[in-house]
């Protein structure tokens with residue numbers, strides 16, 4: 208165990224939409240009985256990329272004692288899931304994450320991905 212950052216899921220706020228499952232690059236978040244859960248803490252690196260896509264604010268990052276992040280296990284988990292990974296695209300230009308860097312953003316109650324080329328236009332209008 209080590210003190211580190213790790214995702215925290217507020218069960219009261221989670222509506223089970225599943226939007227956070229795919230953005231988690233490590234495969235740490237899964238839906239169980241209609242609620243998002245971190246079943247294996249060693250798969251969560253605490254980077255917080257899942258936070259921006261949650262429509263209810265159920266996700267946050269906390270610092271506490273947890274098993275250390277294991278990059279090799281996270282990689283194996285995602286490889287085992289294979290085609291379960293859904294490639295994300297920019298909601299403005301439609302380009303995918305294989306050709307652009309995508310960031311999560313919130314707009315008019317929606318959680319959306321935007322690429323770094325489209326982001327300036329969203330910021331400056």
Ligand code: SF4
Pocket residue numbers: 216220221222223224225226227228242243260261262263264265266
């Ligand atoms: S995105 Fe938020 S509300 Fe949806 S399953 Fe994940 S934690 Fe729950």
